Amino acid sequence: MKQLTGLDTSFLNLETSTSFGHISSLSIYQRPTGNKDFDPYQVLRRRLVEVPLGLDRPYWISDPDFDLDFHVRHIGVPGEGNDQQVGDLVGRLIGRPMDRSRPLWEAYVI
Secondary structure, three states, X not given: OEEOXXXXXXXXXXXXXXXXXXXXXXXXXXXXXXXXXXXXOOOOOEEEEOOHHHOOOOEEEEOOOOOHHHHEEEOOOOOOOOHHHHHHHHHHHHOOOOOOOOOOOOEEEO
């Protein structure tokens, strides 16, 4: 279990039902060389646990029910797949709140 920093907690507290604090990006990853025990999902399995009554900052815990298929999704662009349609799809994907009962990340392969 690892407690969130004050900065991370402030991002959570700034969210409303219509304004989200999540960030979208394009990332390319490469497995480290020479480390046979490397587990890329160790950090990605963490989910948020709130402290009752908000008396302290939330904590990260390892999610025992982690489901990789929930987080890595495949989706197609409707129609011809032009720039406008791709932009509309991305806008819909990032315009939703994250499910705080699961690890706070999602990846889409479009």
